[in-house]
Amino acid sequence: MMHRTLRRLLLVPVLLALAACGRAPAPEVQPTPAAVQTPAGPHRGGTVVIGALADIDNWNPYLTGSSFGDDVLSLLYPTLAVEQPDYRAHPPSFTPGLATSWEFSPDRLSLTFHLRPEARWSDGVPVTAEDVVFSWKVQVSPELGWPSAEIKENITSVEALDTHTARFHFRHSYPYQLMDVNDGPIVPAHAWKSIPFATWENVDWTRHSLSAGPFRFAAHEPQQQITLERNPTYWRDGFPRLDRVVWRVLPDQSNLLVQLKTGAIDLMEAVPPREAEHVRVHPRLRLIVFPDRSYGYVGWNNRDPLFRDPNVRRALTLAIDRNAILDSVLRGYGRIAVGPVLSTMWAFDRELRPLPYDPQAARDLLAKAGWKDHDGDGLLDRRGKAFRFELMTNAGNDVREDICLLIKDQLQRVGIDAEPRFVEWGAMNSRLRRGRFQAFVSAWREGTQVDLTPVWHSAPPGQPTFNFVGYHNPKVDRLLDEADSKETIEDQKPYFLEIQRIITSDQPYTFLYEGERLDGLNRRVQGAVINDASPYFNLEEWWVTEARQ
Amino acid sequence: MSPTLRRIGRRALAAVPILWLVVTLTFIVVHAVPGSVADLLDNPDLSPAARETVRHRYGLDQPLPQQYMRWLEGAITGDFGISFLYRQPVRRLIARTLPPTLILTGTALLLDLLLGIALAVLAAARPRGWIDRVTTVLSLGVYGMPTFWLAGLAILLFSVQLGWLPSSHMHSLDAATLPAARRLLDLLRHLILPAGILGLAGAASTARYVRAALLDIRQSRFLLAARARGIPRRRILWIHALRPALLPLVTLLGLSLPFLVSGSLVIEVIFSWPGMGRLLWTAAWARDIPVILAATLLGAGAVIAGNLLADILYVAVDPRARRSS
Numbered sequence: 001m002m003h004r005t006l007r008r009l010l011l012v013p014v015l016l017a018l019a020a021c022g023r024a025p026a027p028e029v030q031p032t033p034a035a036v037q038t039p040a041g042p043h044r045g046g047t048v049v050i051g052a053l054a055d056i057d058n059w060n061p062y063l064t065g066s067s068f069g070d071d072v073l074s075l076l077y078p079t080l081a082v083e084q085p086d087y088r089a090h091p092p093s094f095t096p097g098l099a100t101s102w103e104f105s106p107d108r109l110s111l112t113f114h115l116r117p118e119a120r121w122s123d124g125v126p127v128t129a130e131d132v133v134f135s136w137k138v139q140v141s142p143e144l145g146w147p148s149a150e151i152k153e154n155i156t157s158v159e160a161l162d163t164h165t166a167r168f169h170f171r172h173s174y175p176y177q178l179m180d181v182n183d184g185p186i187v188p189a190h191a192w193k194s195i196p197f198a199t200w201e202n203v204d205w206t207r208h209s210l211s212a213g214p215f216r217f218a219a220h221e222p223q224q225q226i227t228l229e230r231n232p233t234y235w236r237d238g239f240p241r242l243d244r245v246v247w248r249v250l251p252d253q254s255n256l257l258v259q260l261k262t263g264a265i266d267l268m269e270a271v272p273p274r275e276a277e278h279v280r281v282h283p284r285l286r287l288i289v290f291p292d293r294s295y296g297y298v299g300w301n302n303r304d305p306l307f308r309d310p311n312v313r314r315a316l317t318l319a320i321d322r323n324a325i326l327d328s329v330l331r332g333y334g335r336i337a338v339g340p341v342l343s344t345m346w347a348f349d350r351e352l353r354p355l356p357y358d359p360q361a362a363r364d365l366l367a368k369a370g371w372k373d374h375d376g377d378g379l380l381d382r383r384g385k386a387f388r389f390e391l392m393t394n395a396g397n398d399v400r401e402d403i404c405l406l407i408k409d410q411l412q413r414v415g416i417d418a419e420p421r422f423v424e425w426g427a428m429n430s431r432l433r434r435g436r437f438q439a440f441v442s443a444w445r446e447g448t449q450v451d452l453t454p455v456w457h458s459a460p461p462g463q464p465t466f467n468f469v470g471y472h473n474p475k476v477d478r479l480l481d482e483a484d485s486k487e488t489i490e491d492q493k494p495y496f497l498e499i500q501r502i503i504t505s506d507q508p509y510t511f512l513y514e515g516e517r518l519d520g521l522n523r524r525v526q527g528a529v530i531n532d533a534s535p536y537f538n539l540e541e542w543w544v545t546e547a548r549q
Numbered sequence: 550m551s552p553t554l555r556r557i558g559r560r561a562l563a564a565v566p567i568l569w570l571v572v573t574l575t576f577i578v579v580h581a582v583p584g585s586v587a588d589l590l591d592n593p594d595l596s597p598a599a600r601e602t603v604r605h606r607y608g609l610d611q612p613l614p615q616q617y618m619r620w621l622e623g624a625i626t627g628d629f630g631i632s633f634l635y636r637q638p639v640r641r642l643i644a645r646t647l648p649p650t651l652i653l654t655g656t657a658l659l660l661d662l663l664l665g666i667a668l669a670v671l672a673a674a675r676p677r678g679w680i681d682r683v684t685t686v687l688s689l690g691v692y693g694m695p696t697f698w699l700a701g702l703a704i705l706l707f708s709v710q711l712g713w714l715p716s717s718h719m720h721s722l723d724a725a726t727l728p729a730a731r732r733l734l735d736l737l738r739h740l741i742l743p744a745g746i747l748g749l750a751g752a753a754s755t756a757r758y759v760r761a762a763l764l765d766i767r768q769s770r771f772l773l774a775a776r777a778r779g780i781p782r783r784r785i786l787w788i789h790a791l792r793p794a795l796l797p798l799v800t801l802l803g804l805s806l807p808f809l810v811s812g813s814l815v816i817e818v819i820f821s822w823p824g825m826g827r828l829l830w831t832a833a834w835a836r837d838i839p840v841i842l843a844a845t846l847l848g849a850g851a852v853i854a855g856n857l858l859a860d861i862l863y864v865a866v867d868p869r870a871r872r873s874s
Contacts, residue, residue: 065636146599201631202637251818431583
């Protein structure tokens with residue numbers, strides 16, 4: 001399950017690769033954030049229609065399990081502060097949300113928020129510190145079992161000092177206190193606190209929907225359409241500019257694309273790379289490209305005798321032409337990935353370079369490890385056993401399936417036989433968790449908080465982990481533990497740099513590409529800033545140049 | 550009690566253990582396939598307490614036999630539990646998904662029968678005549694074409710090129726503001742492509758069945774007798790020959806009941822129709838066991854009810870079956 005700011009690491013099993021990425025020389029490619037400007041001035045009114053592959057699963061922000069649900073509900077239930085997508089040079093900063101300001105106590109053990117006095121729920125009741133306290137109770141309620149509750153483990157209590165002042169108390173100080181407090185939206189205490197947590201799953205939340213954000217609930221036809229309308233009690237004068245936002249649910253990607261081109265929808269998120277060119281040259285559309293904090297990789301099972309030697313893993317990376325993968329599968333949308341931290345993050349080691357594509361160097365390294373073609377059958381072998389393995393990915397993901405086929409072809413040139421196997425994603429997930437695989441192609445979506453522990457720290461058997469490949473380097477474990485104990489982000493950075501250097505040298509993964517998201521937007525929509533924080537980051541500022549036909 | 554009623558009662562009773570067997574097997578299968586919700590809970594970002602809460606809430610902390618008994622008990626009382634994915638009662642999900650499916654599949658079935666029978670009669674009137682040849686080629690062609698391909702072509706032609714029909718959804722964007730009659734019209738416009746394609750695909754095979762049955766019957770003595778009595782050809786074909794020729798169709802009709810409630814996944818996905826096919830498909834991907842089990846139960850119930858219905862209809866249309874029972 002995912003939560004609002006996507007801080008932690010998320011496994012993106014199926015759709016991620018569709019949202020792959022951009023080195024393409026596209027004139028419309030914009031830096032993040034991507035602002036779309038026109039000469040005519042902004043004005044109020046109109047409807048924007050957004051295409052959605054899936055429907056919202058639940059109208060309670062603490063029951064939704066999808067990032068789409070999070071994105072839609074963030075327009076109704078805002079957070080105290082707004083995380084900015086400015087994490088390239090430093091950890092993300094925050095701007096005022098429901099709170100106008102906040103300050104730490106000198107010992108950094110408490111954090112006080114001053115709420116916006118003019119903020120009101122859509123029923124006219126003011127947003128108060130009581131709502132902040134109630135939201136925290138929701139987050140940590142064992143009855144509700146909010147998946148991200150662990151984020152709040154360092155918060156000992158929350159108190160309402162007065163109507164518009166709320167204070168959080170911490171167990172100890174650490175780098176991400178503000179981020180942790182801000183995670184999870186503020187929900188209305190006056191309307192919801194009388195509903196026992198144990199019955200929340202039986203409640204029809206559309207009947208209890210309120211909003212302190214720019215839009216409020218108007219209608220929901222399941223699997224068909226979601227309609228939000230302007231919230232007249234929204235605190236920001238003159239906003240939102242749009243009267244309505246409508247999501248049309250359409251699970252078929254080709255039909256979604258047809259509707260984008262015919263103007264039936266204004267925004268299509270995650271245009272597949274193979275269709276990007278059609279959107280880019282379409283006179284009515286704009287292609288918006290931005291890095292999406294994801295990277296694709298081949299995970300080598302480090303416990304498997306074939307891949308136990310780091311030199312062999314390095315050789316495999318040298319033998320895989322990642323540029324060819326980018327060009328042919330991702331149509332140039334993306335960059336070659338270097339290591340476990342994305343090149344767009346503040347913690348990235350800018351000295352690091354990806355290993356080159358060098359099949360000869362790969363052959364030499366493999367020969368040194370004892371892999372040679374002794375029997376002349378074109379395949380490398382050692383002690384009578386050929387270098388042959390199964391390369392798994394989730395069936396139905398075209399991008400990953402194509403990558404597997406390309407890798408098979410490339411490895412064949414150095415005498416390695418990789419046998420692609422496409423497995424239903426639930427089954428693949430199960431095999432990964434049990435370590436029953438040799439190699440697989442997948443992708444991670446990273447949070448804005450640099451947290452390398454779940455994927456790279458060794459885990460004792462039986463303990464949940466994302467370290468599927470069984471990577472185990474005691475030095476990395478120690479550095480991760482030490483980084484975790486630091487009080488400031490500045491103190492953590494040197495550890496992250498060293499960890500990256502070790503992991504890139506060990507190559508437990510072959511890092512393939514860093515993803516980019518492609519969105520198609522109708523040119524009648526103006527003022528849109530679409531970025532990886534949320535596609536609806538500044539939806540309240542969007543406006544349209546002409547009415548819908 | 551009449552023997553017919555007794556027979557139907559017996560069949561209905563016999564259906565209970567079959568239904569039980571189907572849902573029990575489904576329960577075993579969904580728990581045996583690799584990858585489960587419990588797997589997804591194996592997430593290092595989840596606190597052990599949260600993991601336990603979720604396990605407990607969905608009864609995943611109980612031994613499998615106990616989970617099974619709990620589910621069976623719920624199913625009998627009509628409580629299928631809470632969906633893992635939507636975190637809402639499964640009953641609510643099915644209650645809002647079934648009507649759109651029935652609208653789509655019901656219309657498609659009607660079209661299938663009307664078009665299929667009409668084409669069959671036209672074709673059988675002059676076997677190997679030009680109508681027969683054209684309908685044979687067309688129906689085999691449609692029958693052989695995958696529905697997604699047919700749907701794509703139809704969208705391209707009727708929605709993109711001609712702009713006559715909407716390419717998705719049950720209603721237009723602002724249908725909620727329309728008066729009832731216009732809203733119904735709006736629904737019908739949206740129904741044309743998905744129901745048309747489903748119906749056309751069905752009609753292709755119906756036409757083949759009925760045509761074959763009609764050609765068989767043409768040689769019967771009672772038709773010869775009818776002709777001898779001077780009854781017009783058209784009347785013989787439409788009244789005297791068609792009724793016995795529809796007998797195999799009665800069985801087919803009963804067997805199409807599961808299709809009515811389970812919907813058509815491909816068409817529902819392409820045309821964004823909010824039906825059962827999509828519900829089950831999403832549930833299968835997400836290992837949403839309560840939804841999978843409830844939908845299977847519904848499907849199995851429909852198969853059994855369909856067979857029963859076929860039996861009853863058969864007795865109703867064929868006097869010989871009445872006598873033998």
